[in-house]
């Protein structure tokens with residue numbers, strides 16, 4: 001048990017029913033008593049619903065990097081449930097340590113949770129002033145403030161440009177380096193002010209700091225590296241017939257998921273004139289099942305869901321007799 005205190009911020013789960021339905025837990029007895037992974041526990045919206053649908057012999061192994069998410073998960077008193085304080089990018093080893101080989105379903109609901117954004121003390125938000133931290137896992141790694149204090153101007157520009165898709169990355173990096181020579185950049189308000197001064201045109205409905213904060217957060221938490229490794233680990237952990245559902249919140253992530261799924265689903269066939277037996281032809285390893293976005297009603301009720309995209313795929317071959 002951790003002694004982490006969990007502030008009272010709520011997370012409204014995005015695509016709650018849709019994601020859990022996608023795992024097809026109730027299709028037949030075998031799936032309802034299978035082994036499942038929730039790679040991003042957050043405040044447990046998906047995990048709790050999955051548990052409510054699983055049979056007595058099932059297992060759910062959930063992951064999160066965030067100590068507050070872990071403290072919340074530790075309150076779930078259910079012998080079928082295990083929480084792992086680590087990245088989902090460690091999935092295969094973490095499962096093996098717990099005696100699990102292949103699993104029947106994996107869910108990843110990427111990005112940050114509302115409590116992480118809403119709690120000023122976590123330093124993710126340009127709206128609330130707080131220490132410039134931005135780590136999901138506050139027990140390890142470098143804070144955003146420490147990184148901004150030491151990184152080269154070229155790398156700052158590269159990160160802000162690539163991960164934030166920010167046109168003014170050059171000007172922002174220059175302004176950060178100029179300011180840090182005068183005083184340490186240690187709060188979210190300071191950084192938001194520096195960025196606002198460097199971004200010359202305004203995007204409608206968007207704070208000028210949005211892109212830079214997104215970029216730094218992605219970098220500090222190695223979000224794209226984790227997704228790259230996590231996709232391969234999830235795929236390797238999935239039993240034939242197993243289902244993977246991934247909810248992403250920005251185009252860089254969704255593009256990675258889409259390409260990964262496509263690389264396994266659309267296998268290149270050799271020249272038809274070659275004497276190859278049908279049974280020896282390369283077979284697709286994933287079947288694409290769905291691409292889904294939140295309904296208008298969900299977006300109205302929870303505007304943070306508006307950029308979500310869920311992609312679902314099933315590992316082939318589907319065993320005979322499985323639903």
Ligand SMILES: C[S@@+](CC[C@H](N)C(=O)[O-])C[C@H]1O[C@@H](n2cnc3c(N)ncnc32)[C@H](O)[C@@H]1O
Nearest residue numbers: 013040042043044045046064065087088109226
């Ligand atoms: C959008 S929230 C998930 C919300 C959750 N589905 C719920 O219903 O409460 C994303 C969570 O994933 C965690 N996270 C992000 N990347 C992670 C990774 N690579 N490994 C483990 N957890 C990660 C974050 O700390 C955050 O708690």
